Amino acid sequence: MFESLTQRLSGTIERLRGRGRLTEENIRESLREVRIALLEADVALPVVQALIERIKVRAVGQEVLKSLTPGQALIKVVRDEMTAVMGAQAADLNLNVPAPAVILMAGLQGAGKTTTVAKLAKHLKEKRKKKVMVVSADVYRPAAIEQLKQLAQQVDVLFFPSSADQKPEAIVKAAIDDARKSYVDVLIVDTAGRTSIDEAMMAEIKALHAAVNPVETLFVVDSMTGQDAAVTAKHFGEALPLTGVVLTKTDGDARGGAALSVRYITQRPIKFIGVGEKPDGLDVFHPDRIASRILDMGDVLSLVEQVEQQVDQDKAKKLAEKVAKGKKFDLNDMRDQLEQMQNMGGLHGLMDKLPGMGQIPDSVKSQVTGKEVPRMVAIINSMTRKERRNPGLLNGSRRARIAKGAGMTPADVNKLMKQYQQMEKMMSKLSGGGMKGLMRGMKGMMGGRGGMPFR
Incomplete structure (x- = not known):
């Protein structure tokens, strides 16, 4: 997400960063570039105008021009104002009500609503330790009920059955009764996809909302529709008392216009962003972290949280102890x-959270396809235990055998071994406490001068 906007802005930001002195003319010129970049990212015009005006007011005041490092001060102003436009801070779900807390999900057809229901259920179960039940009130698409049933089994939450011949209000009222009896904390209601111009369908969801009185009404919208996402959310917000927005398919949205537009136009917070199809692909929306990513400063906080949640702590501890004792990394x-990297989304999943990625050419980034890590694991799995413990054994004939066993070429095995050597060097530097060695090693993993691994 935001790749094109980040790339466009990173050049402007880099030029500003080193400036020892800024004038009003410099600032106007920089803001012109920022404005064009935002418009090209499909950010809604009123949002662009408001954002540029707010930056300009602060930029030509004492805060920037009188600063000892004016270039950096201006970057901070741009980051602060982008954060403010997106909502200043993460907006939490309001679950502080008598159980069950009902969450109603509304949205257009094809926005990824049913998948998002399952992702949110998993998030609440694992991160908030809630007992969750899901129910489908989509009586127009019988496949939606079956889809939600399968997803509920996948994420291990309760599913309340429904059928196409029932009324949505009757389904949800029965689900609430069952949730009370089952001591459920949160009931998430999936609704039929509808358009804001379909008056009959909008009347139905209004009646459903009035009947069940949910504590949260979340609008699920496809971020790839750009500023149209904000306009649609506004229409729904006029019909329903929305409490927040969930942006889906953000991994396919290179522009990011929706994220910058939705909050300002709807005056409703973006609470979550959805990534990919996997059940764990739902992140809390942190405006400050998103602003840092847009400005190519990375999102190290989210990366640290991801590591804490998804890395096997026992394995990490054992490796740290091994490295500290000076034993060889094999x-x-x-x-x-x-494998741990793959659990965190592979190279592609980590790239947009690392600072400075906007300056890496598209030709290099496009080589990261998501297949790199599984291929490397396949090569290692094709080795004998003895070879994995002692990589020095890998002569030409062994490498040819390993390549054949993994369905790859000896050149692929050679690339893997080159990267192993880089990691092994990195680990040996870490045993001496060298953080710089770690950073250099990470650059090596991202391809370094030799290009991306496993094209």
């Missing part, structure tokens, strides 16, 4: 690291 250790 290919078994590398496979463990690669």
Whole structure:
């Protein structure tokens, strides 16, 4: 998400960063570039105008021009105002009500509503330790009920059955009764996809809302529709008392216009962003972290949280102890690291959270397809235990055998071994406490001068 906007802005930001002195003319010129970049990212015009005006007012005042580092001060102003436009801070769900807390999900057809219901159920179960039940009130698409049933089994939450011949209000009232009896904390209601111009369908969801009185009414919208997402959310907000927005398919949205437009136009907070199809692909929306990512400063906080949640702490501790004792980092250790990286979304999933990625050419970034890590693991799995423990054994004939077993070429095995050597060097530097060595090693994993691994 935001790749094109980040790339466009990173050049402007980089030029500003080193400026020892700024004039009003410099600032006007920079803001012109920021304005064009925002418009190209499909940010709604009123949002662009308001954002540029707010930056300009602060930028030509004492805050920037009288600063000892004016270039950096202006970048901070841009970041602060972008954060403010997106909502200043993360907006939490209001679950402080008598159980069950009912969450009603509304949205257009094809926005990813049913998938988002399952993702939110998993999030509440695992992160908030809630007992969750889901129910489908989509009586127009019988497949939606079956889809939600399967997803509920996948994320291990309760599912309340419904059928196409029932009324949505009757379904949800019965689900609430059952949730009370089952001591459920949160009931998430999936509704039929509708358009804001379909008056009959809008009347139905209004009646459903009035009947069940949910504590949260979330509008699910496809971020790839750009500023149209904000306009649609506004229409729904006029019909329903929305409490927040969930942006879906953000991994396919290179522009990011929806994220910058929705909050300002709807005056409703973006509470979550959805990534991919997997059940764990739902993140709390942090405006400050998103602003940092847009300005190519990375999102190290989210990366740290991701590591804490998804990395096997026991394996990490054992490796740290091994490295600290000066023992050799072998290919078994590398496979463990690669598998943990894959759990965090692979190279592609980590890239947009690392600072400075906007300055890496598209031609290099496009080589990251998501297949790199599984291929590397396949090569290591094709080795014998003895070879994994002692990589020095891997002569030409062994490498040819390993390549054949993994369905790849000896050149692929050679690339893997080159990266193993980089990681092994990195680990040996870490045993001496060298953080710089770690950073250099990460650059090596991202391809370094030799290009991306496994094209």
